[in-house]
Amino acid sequence: MPLIALGLNHLTAPVQLREQVAFDEANAGPALQELSREPGVEEAMILSTCNRTELYVSVAAGAEGVPEAWLGRHHQLTPGKLDEFLYRHDEDAAVRHMFRVATGLDSMVLGEPQILGQVKDAYQVARDAQTLRAPMDRLLQHTFAVAKRVRTDTRIGAHTVSVAFTAVRLAEQAFTDLKQACVLLIGAGDTIELAARHLADKQVRRLIVANRTLENAQELASRHGGYAIGLHDLPQHLAEADIVISSTAARTPIVTRPMVEKAIGVRRRKPMFMVDIAVPRDIEPAVGELEDVFLYGIDDLRQVIDDNRRSREAAAREADAIIDLQVERYMAWRRALTLRNPAVDMRQHAEAHRDEVLEKARAMLARGKSADEALAFLANTLTNKLLHHPSARLREAALAGDMELLHAAGRLYGLDEKEPDGEA
Template identity: 70%
Template structure:
């Protein structure tokens, strides 16, 4: 078996390509089922966020190329278009990569905690789709344990930072006092909830939450004293917003140039600051061409994010050491799956020899031999058969000077030791 992690992220691929390979949440279960049906693929999980799309797959030996072939076919892309942006990790490298992703060491914001929740969501989706078995189930459980230990034993999360946090801090740079600003949040997922929390802590003057489902917007707005609207009512309220932060799962832009031009006219050219942290994008790139509008995407946040890296680097080094140890623990467990249980093998061989020898003893009785002759044959033959392999192996060990094996055999075959020489 081979464990493979295949994907692209904010470090290897531009935003427009990441949009093309992203998986919408509602489409992921079907994609997983299709992936798991490919010949040679035994287990699969898809992790798709605003910064990465990754496939974690266990395949039969010789079927490793099926993963990339499926990704290309599923999104209608050519290998030439995608090859230079993809990364691929196998076995030990795949385990290490997943551990680093889950602990935030591979994130745009070093150590950010949001990715762990996204990995857990991907895990639950794969479980529900029935595409996980023993090997990857164990891997994911160990991943969560590693992430928890890193959070507990290092200061990787001492200064909370996320894409949402960074977006809010950038807004503060352009608006000296958020207490004078009206902010519109579009979406109702975890990223938007994090942004709402940061904005509430900054005592923003007015907060509007817009979402396709009004009930979800109302639930989020109620927690932060905000005003909820349906996405369909966006044109009537957009001009009120000094700052717009958008993160939805829409597969097409929900804010176009015309909508922003109308809002700017209604604001009498008062500037607007927009942050689009969705992939695929929620805001048309052409919006950036409108005067008095400042549009930023997730890639534009990188400069702000880089300012936070230095304070987390020492903790990241500690986390890497924890991860290396846990990678070996998982691989040792995985190797054990392929090792024959020696006790079971020994018992099976002994029982086979017993049955064969017993059949011959019965045949001796049937041929007229006395019970005593049959018993002597049984005892002598069975003893020789059971001792033959270990005796030959011990003689060979003595000839090559394998003291370790000889001592292990002494402890194993000493009938009075019970494995404890201290008594």
């Protein structure tokens, strides 16, 4: 049952394509069930974030190409459109990739911690969709343990610059004194929560939080001294914002070009700085063509993040060493699942002989034979039946000079263990 990791990320595909293959929380479960019904698919999990969409799939032999074909077909893409952007890892390489993803070693922000929570969320969606069995379930549990150990034993997470922090840092460069800026945050997830914390530390003049669910916006805004609005009120408040940071799970843009054009007019051409860290994008790309608007997308943050990456590369090498060891441990467990356990066969063989001989001994008692005679028959017959084949093979080995088999038999039956010396 081959294990496959298949996907694309910020290094292999542009944001436009990542948008097309993204899965949101609402459609991930049904998509998993659809994938699991494909011929040969045994287990499946989908991990979809702003920087990656990945399928982790166990398939039957001969079905290795099914996940890739399904991904393109599910998103109604032209056949072959994904070919140059996809990467694929098989077996131990797939396990290593999952470990590296969960520990942040494959992230745009090296060592960023949010990805582990996203992997856990993907695991829960797969469990709810009932698309996992023991092998992949065990892999995910192992993954969480590896990520915890890497965090504990290395400094991979020290001084990590998150995407949210990078967005705030760019905003600070545009507005040297954030204490004079009004910031609009769109969304209420972990990334926006982190951005809100950083902005509160900078003591921004005003913080507005917009979200589809007003209660969620109010909860986040109250923690950071902000003001909450629903998305339907966004056009009325957009002109107030000097800085806009957006990260939602919406499938279509929330902020459109006409909406921003109107806001810029109200602002009398006062510049607006916008950061869209959502995939699919929240802010219509055409907004970036407007004068007095500075629009940054998720891929534009890469250079800022790369400057901070070098400080954690030594820790990343330590983390990879830990991962290599844990990959081999998991693969050893996985290989053991495919091996036939001779101990089970041997016990079943012995129990079959036992039942056969026991039935004959009972029949002897029923015919009036004495208990001693029946017990002697049972002991002698059972001993002969259990030792017949091993004895025959050992005689053949002795005649052939097969010392390896003779020594193995000694170890198996404990015959090569020396008896302890008795006292004189």
